[in-house]
Amino acid sequence: MKTMIPAPIQPFNVRIELDGGEAVLALTGELDLASADMLEREVRELSEVGLDGLVVDLRHVDFVDSTGLRTLISLRNTAKRRGCSLTLVPGPRRVQRIFDLTATRGLFDWRD
Numbered sequence: 001m002k003t004m005i006p007a008p009i010q011p012f013n014v015r016i017e018l019d020g021g022e023a024v025l026a027l028t029g030e031l032d033l034a035s036a037d038m039l040e041r042e043v044r045e046l047s048e049v050g051l052d053g054l055v056v057d058l059r060h061v062d063f064v065d066s067t068g069l070r071t072l073i074s075l076r077n078t079a080k081r082r083g084c085s086l087t088l089v090p091g092p093r094r095v096q097r098i099f100d101l102t103a104t105r106g107l108f109d110w111r112d
Contacts, residue, residue, distance in 0.1 A: 010062065014042045021052035026058040043075055047082065054079060055111060058091030063100060064098050064110030086110045 011075065012029035023046050043054065056072065057066070064072075072088070077087040087109045090096055099105035 009061070012038060012109040014039060016046070016062055018049075018051075022055060023049075023051050023053075024033065024055045026057040028062075030063040030106075031058075031061055031071070032063065032065040033067040036067045036071040040075070043078075047078075047084075051084060053087065055087045055089060057089040058095055059089055059097050061091045064091070064095050066098075069098055069104065071103060073099060073104065073107060085109065092107065 009031045012031070013027070014034035015026040015028075017024045017026070025039070025042065025046075027039070031039065054075070056075070082099070089111050092098045096105075099108075
């Protein structure tokens with residue numbers, strides 16, 4: 001009988017690509033209590049550039065907890081106040097589950 005070894009969890013990282021007036025933040029690892037401040041800090045620095053839109057790519061995120069979700073909602077609210085768009089790229093099913101369980105999926109704009 002084969003023993004299944006889970007894939008190692010990647011450390012949290014934010015890779016930023018600028019494309020015109022839009023910034024794409026490609027996240028890896030877990031968006032949780034330990035990493036949410038890092039995401040907020042990166043977005044705060046980007047806001048000084050005066051972007052029209054932010055895209056948060058969740059495709060390589062392993063897990064989002066309630067703090068990570070709160071952070072995404074806060075980023076969305078801040079973007080709206082500044083007249084900037086915030087769009088999410090869906091993550092794996094285990095990540096998308098938090099949006100379904102909390103009925104917050106409809107708060108966000110989504111991009112395939």
